[in-house]
Amino acid sequence: MADSVSISKSTAEPEKTVIASRLPTLGWFGQILHSRKATFGLIIVGFFALVALLADVIAPYEPTRMVGRPHEAPSSEHWFGTTRQGQDVFSQIVYGSRTSLMVGAMTGTTVMAIFVIVGITAGYLGGWVDDVLSLLTNVVLVLPALPLIIVVARYIERSGPLTIVIVLSLVSWAWGARILRSMTLTLREAEFVSAAKVIGEPSWRIILSEILPNMTSLVVSGWIGAVVYAILTEASLEFIGLGDPNLITWGTTLYWAQNNAALLTKAWWTFIPPGICIALTGFGLTMINFGIDEITNPRLRAQ
Amino acid sequence: MRFIVRRLGFYLVAAWVSITVNFFLPRMMAGDPVQLMFARFQGRLDPRALDSLYATFGFVRGSLWVQYVTYLQHLFRGEMGLSISNFPVPVSQVIMTSLGWTIRLLTVALIFSVLLGTFLGMLAAWKRGKFVDNFILPASSLLNSFPYFWLAMLAVYTLALGRNWFPLGHAASVNISKDWTNWEYIRSVIHHATLPALTIVLTSLGGWLVSMRSSMISVLSQDYIVLAEAKGLSNRRVMVTYAARNAILPTVTGFAMALAFIIGGAFLTEIVFSYPGMGYSLITAVNTRDYPLMQGIFLLITFTVLAANLIVDIVYVFLDPRVRYA
Numbered sequence: 001m002a003d004s005v006s007i008s009k010s011t012a013e014p015e016k017t018v019i020a021s022r023l024p025t026l027g028w029f030g031q032i033l034h035s036r037k038a039t040f041g042l043i044i045v046g047f048f049a050l051v052a053l054l055a056d057v058i059a060p061y062e063p064t065r066m067v068g069r070p071h072e073a074p075s076s077e078h079w080f081g082t083t084r085q086g087q088d089v090f091s092q093i094v095y096g097s098r099t100s101l102m103v104g105a106m107t108g109t110t111v112m113a114i115f116v117i118v119g120i121t122a123g124y125l126g127g128w129v130d131d132v133l134s135l136l137t138n139v140v141l142v143l144p145a146l147p148l149i150i151v152v153a154r155y156i157e158r159s160g161p162l163t164i165v166i167v168l169s170l171v172s173w174a175w176g177a178r179i180l181r182s183m184t185l186t187l188r189e190a191e192f193v194s195a196a197k198v199i200g201e202p203s204w205r206i207i208l209s210e211i212l213p214n215m216t217s218l219v220v221s222g223w224i225g226a227v228v229y230a231i232l233t234e235a236s237l238e239f240i241g242l243g244d245p246n247l248i249t250w251g252t253t254l255y256w257a258q259n260n261a262a263l264l265t266k267a268w269w270t271f272i273p274p275g276i277c278i279a280l281t282g283f284g285l286t287m288i289n290f291g292i293d294e295i296t297n298p299r300l301r302a303q
Numbered sequence: 304m305r306f307i308v309r310r311l312g313f314y315l316v317a318a319w320v321s322i323t324v325n326f327f328l329p330r331m332m333a334g335d336p337v338q339l340m341f342a343r344f345q346g347r348l349d350p351r352a353l354d355s356l357y358a359t360f361g362f363v364r365g366s367l368w369v370q371y372v373t374y375l376q377h378l379f380r381g382e383m384g385l386s387i388s389n390f391p392v393p394v395s396q397v398i399m400t401s402l403g404w405t406i407r408l409l410t411v412a413l414i415f416s417v418l419l420g421t422f423l424g425m426l427a428a429w430k431r432g433k434f435v436d437n438f439i440l441p442a443s444s445l446l447n448s449f450p451y452f453w454l455a456m457l458a459v460y461t462l463a464l465g466r467n468w469f470p471l472g473h474a475a476s477v478n479i480s481k482d483w484t485n486w487e488y489i490r491s492v493i494h495h496a497t498l499p500a501l502t503i504v505l506t507s508l509g510g511w512l513v514s515m516r517s518s519m520i521s522v523l524s525q526d527y528i529v530l531a532e533a534k535g536l537s538n539r540r541v542m543v544t545y546a547a548r549n550a551i552l553p554t555v556t557g558f559a560m561a562l563a564f565i566i567g568g569a570f571l572t573e574i575v576f577s578y579p580g581m582g583y584s585l586i587t588a589v590n591t592r593d594y595p596l597m598q599g600i601f602l603l604i605t606f607t608v609l610a611a612n613l614i615v616d617i618v619y620v621f622l623d624p625r626v627r628y629a
Contacts, residue, residue: 035375035404037441115547129406133392138313138317139313139316139317140316140561142317142560142608142609142612143320143563144562144563144567144604145563145567146566146568146601147566147572147605148324150589151328151597151598151601152328154589155328155331156331158601171515227306228448232448232450235450235453236567236571240574240589254450258456258575259619263456263460263464265462268460271453272457275449275453277451279448280448282448283444283448287444288442290440299524300542
């Protein structure tokens with residue numbers, strides 16, 4: 001899970017090490033490529049992104065059309081077999097990557113926007129604003145997210161990817177906000193920030209050009225963590241029937257597999273591929289995060 | 304002591320927030336919530352049930368404030384209304400039967416996953432860059448990337464269906480009557496819980512591992528480790544009593560956040576195994592639009608998480624003397 005990965009970051013004291021590695025953006029990306037883990041991750045994620053982009057070219061059939069007999073085993077004609085409705089599983093997986101990656105990216109970006117604003121505001125302003133925002137952050141952290149998401153999604157009724165993006169964004173920003181807040185607290189006392197204050201730079205300039213650039217790696221890894229969590233949770237929500245079952249996503253393929261008793265009829269090809277795709281995407285993203293961690297926190301690097 | 308009081312205050316605020324969220328959820332629906340919520344049940348539902356529903360959610364005549372107070376009053380008397388899908392059983396009773404199953408399953412799974420994860424994390428940090436480390440870390444994060452429910456499905460498919468080694472679902476065999484003094488019954492319960500527990504352990508293991516590993520790596524660069532090595536203490540002694548003991552503290556603090564997430568995963572696992580715990584009840588409630596039960600489960604699971612966190616905080620005071628004298 002993305003969050004278990006982020007737990008490690010707090011324990012590894014990001015404050016001290018990140019300041020040291022103030023790198024220009026390109027060099028930073030170049031460094032990522034030096035990490036074997038991150039390169040591996042980038043290849044996996046890039047592969048799925050490519051599949052999503054070229055879905056129309058890659059998919060041999062229309063994902064919703066009945067193109068074979070029900071529950072056909074994998075063959076040269078249907079690489080991943082067919083569903084109970086005779087749809088081609090491979091085509092469903094190819095098209096499904098679109099929704100899954102899109103929901104992931106959209107949620108990640110919304111979550112990132114929220115935690116950057118909350119974290120920096122709390123850390124930079126301090127005082128009662130910080131007290132209130134920190135309390136809010138900690139409460140959101142301690143509430144069990146999935147049951148809350150399930151209940152909210154049920155009440156909203158209008159199911160679909162957009163609902164999932166909104167609900168997920170509302171509950172998963174807290175960890176990032178907490179990390180950015182403590183980082184801002186450290187940076188606020190840094191000499192280059194004091195220098196900017198002395199010159200008379202306005203607060204927004206200090207935040208945008210002095211503080212934020214020094215937190216790029218934290219923001220990026222927060223974004224990645226949120227994407228992983230969103231992809232997993234989207235699949236979970238769809239699996240339990242809180243998504244739009246008529247859409248083609250990795251989660252709905254799993255939902256139909258479960259509803260059509262894929263386990264009992266031993267139609268393993270309907271539920272194995274989507275699970276592996278979800279896991280590989282999440283794994284690739286986590287590997288990129290490990291790479292970023294190693295760059296910003298050299299002590300974690302293998303000796 | 305002051306630490307505990309402060310934490311207690313925080314948990315009270317968190318509990319209040321969840322209670323209030325619970326109050327506003329039905330009011331968040333587009334249109335008239337009362338109409339929408341109960342329209343589905345018109346004609347099918349006992350007038351008594353309707354009345355109790357209105358009261359539980361505080362849908363009484365008056366301002367929002369009056370409604371809120373009514374709702375709170377009901378809640379404090381432990382009245383969470385009647386379950387619609389199990390009418391006329393009170394929500395609290397439905398929850399109590401399923402809560403036991405979830406707590407038992409989760410406690411056992413958590414103990415195993417924390418112990419195993421922490422141990423492997425310690426080992427990975429100690430042998431950093433060696434084979435164990437290079438293998439354990441990616442393997443556990445790959446395991447972590449699988450959807451909980453998917454691993455559960457895989458476990459059912461390979462171990463329960465294919466081999467018949469384990470039952471397909473449910474908490475105990477239906478052929479044995481429920482009796483906690485009967486060894487046969489207990490054995491059946493353990494047999495049924497093995498696969499769900501195993502999937503929870505497998506998927507939550509990596510979190511503890513990664514957290515322990517990086518915490519341990521920070522500790523290993525401390526001077527007292529160098530001193531311990533210089534003194535000529537055995538490797539094992541340095542690793543366990545000097546490094547691991549200190550590295551474990553951040554893992555304990557991470558427990559709070561981790562628990563909230565593991566519960567989500569455990570819920571999904573229960574659904575796949577038809578394990579009669581909170582997760583399974585929640586999904587039944589969601590599918591039958593049993594709003595009172597849904598909300599009751601959300602509240603109770605939140606309270607359970609908060610209580611568990613408080614216990615961890617108290618344990619923390621014993622583990623870390625700095626907190627005691629601060």
